[in-house]
Amino acid sequence: MNTKRIIRFIAILSFIALSLFWIMRSVSNLKQKEKALHNKKELSRIMGSLSEASSHATELNYEKPTLVLYFNSECEYCQEEFAELESNISGTEDLQICAVSYQTINEIESFAMKYRLLGRPNFFLFQIRPDQVVSTFGKANVPQIFVYKNNSLVNEYKGKTELKAILRALNDEL
16 A cells, blocks of 8 residues: 555656656747747847858948858758859849858858858858857758848748749849
């Protein structure tokens, strides 16, 4: 009789502990999501989480239309988007492009050089620490594109996106 009570008590206590764990985890995830939604609403907040990988990144103008490309150089879709960007970048002089990755600065620069984007006017490279990705962009997969105008988020594209259509739409509005 006594062992049944002990087992029942342990089972109830375990259930309560697991329930509290899941509630705490859900609240934590919700807070992270809210923080990311708050951060990515403004370009200036995102830039505060990033490390400059290009020396001229201080020239970034928050009032200009800006594409933020979150990528990984090993991602096939990212490679396709950068190739598309390379071939469609002419005529986008008023558009700023910020490439952001959690990879090393050397990997980021090599990737940009491969597509002849490094050193172009209004093209900036940034590195983000892996532990800041979720609080900055939310649960972000690569590739992900954020479009900003006047420092405010206008649109967000997750996954493979027709970059040519985004650039065309932006150029029509510029």
